[in-house]
Amino acid sequence: MSPAVTPGTIPGPPAEPMARGREKNEWPLWEVFVRSKAGLDHKHCGSLHAADPQMAIQLARDVYTRRQEGTSVWVVRSDQITASDPGDKPSYFDPMEDKVYRHPSFYALPKSLDHM
Amino acid sequence: MSSSITVTSHPSVQYLLRIGDTCLILAQRLAEWSGHAPIVEEDIALSNMALDLVGQARAVLTRTGAMEAELGGEAHDEDQLAFLRDERDFRNCTIVELPRGDFALTMLRICALAIFLKLLWQRLEGSADEELAAIAGKAVKEARYHQEHSSGWVVRLGDGTAESTLRTKAALELLWPYVAEIFEADAIDDAAAGIGLGPRWADLQDEWRREFGTVLSAAGLELPAERAFLSTGKAGRHSEHLGYVLAEMQFLQRAYPGGVW
Numbered sequence: 419m420s421p422a423v424t425p426g427t428i429p430g431p432p433a434e435p436m437a438r439g440r441e442k443n444e445w446p447l448w449e450v451f452v453r454s455k456a457g458l459d460h461k462h463c464g465s466l467h468a469a470d471p472q473m474a475i476q477l478a479r480d481v482y483t484r485r486q487e488g489t490s491v492w493v494v495r496s497d498q499i500t501a502s503d504p505g506d507k508p509s510y511f512d513p514m515e516d517k518v519y520r521h522p523s524f525y526a527l528p529k530s531l532d533h534m
Numbered sequence: 535m536s537s538s539i540t541v542t543s544h545p546s547v548q549y550l551l552r553i554g555d556t557c558l559i560l561a562q563r564l565a566e567w568s569g570h571a572p573i574v575e576e577d578i579a580l581s582n583m584a585l586d587l588v589g590q591a592r593a594v595l596t597r598t599g600a601m602e603a604e605l606g607g608e609a610h611d612e613d614q615l616a617f618l619r620d621e622r623d624f625r626n627c628t629i630v631e632l633p634r635g636d637f638a639l640t641m642l643r644i645c646a647l648a649i650f651l652k653l654l655w656q657r658l659e660g661s662a663d664e665e666l667a668a669i670a671g672k673a674v675k676e677a678r679y680h681q682e683h684s685s686g687w688v689v690r691l692g693d694g695t696a697e698s699t700l701r702t703k704a705a706l707e708l709l710w711p712y713v714a715e716i717f718e719a720d721a722i723d724d725a726a727a728g729i730g731l732g733p734r735w736a737d738l739q740d741e742w743r744r745e746f747g748t749v750l751s752a753a754g755l756e757l758p759a760e761r762a763f764l765s766t767g768k769a770g771r772h773s774e775h776l777g778y779v780l781a782e783m784q785f786l787q788r789a790y791p792g793g794v795w
Contacts, residue, residue, distance in 0.1 A: 480579040
């Protein structure tokens with residue numbers, strides 16, 4: 419949701435010192451994706467703080483693959499991910515509830531194709 | 535209290551003890567970070583490295599104890615070798631027993647040792663001793679990662695803020711006098727090289743200086759000048775710090791012999 423901005427003014431930097439302090443002192447957040455086996459997809463498995471991409475990859479290896487969970491790791495800066503707004507859920511996703519015909523199983527197949 | 539064991543003085547056994555003990559005592563120092571590292575991710579990374587080193591020490595000490603029997607001595611297992619030897623019978627390089635220090639010293643020491651151990655394991659992959667060669671094949675991958683992880687930090691800290699640069703320089707000054715011992719040649723190294731057990735550590739020095747120097751220069755630091763001082767941990771004459779490490783590490787097995795969980 420967009421913050422309330424008075425028309426005609428340019429929003430300045432955040433006013434509270436806490437928020438600015440956190441921004442300065444905390445390393446950016448990274449989302450970690452691990453592929454468990456060749457041929458499978460990278461799956462989101464968590465997040466961590468790191469100062470740069472190299473550190474993020476190394477820490478992801480140390481934190482998320484120490485029990486042989488992975489053969490490959492991706493990291494993406496969390497602030498680079500654009501996410502859908504939770505407030506949009508009713509208009510975005512609820513309309514799919516009654517569209518059962520979008521599932522292939524809705525259609526009866528001819529007997530000869532039963533093993534498809 | 536459980537009484538101490540004595541290890542055979544055969545050069546091959548001594549050569550293996552130097553490797554196993556160097557890994558074991560460095561692991562103890564890294565384990566001191568568990569629960570204390572600056573961020574939880576790094577806490578896990580340091581514990582991972584400590585556990586890699588414990589694994590290497592276990593494998594090498596197990597081989598050492600078996601070799602004692604092959605050479606006509608008394609066989610010992612890894613636990614006896616780790617927990618029932620006195621300070622004078624430990625053969626680790628002095629540099630690994632120095633106190634944990636700050637984060638800069640920790641990373642610089644891991645980096646220096648990881649480069650050395652990587653070069654050593656690479657040579658040991660061709661050891662005439664098949665078991666040692668197999669241990670080296672596994673350990674060299676771990677050492678490579680330790681080098682990568684720690685050198686990233688050395689560069690970040692050395693080339694970081696005024697405070698981190700100062701601390702990294704201080705750590706280098708503190709550690710440097712203990713580096714020479716690693717590469718000091720002696721009869722034990724000659725014997726090991728003679729029978730193809732492993733390389734003379736002195737033969738790894740040039741490559742070590744090149745690799746460590748590259749990390750330092752990326753961090754805006756330089757290899758310090760050589761000093762006359764020579765520490766003697768590999769011969770069993772240690773700094774005042776090792777006794778405290780062993781007291782903590784050995785207490786449980788000495789007080790409750792054979793205790794397991």
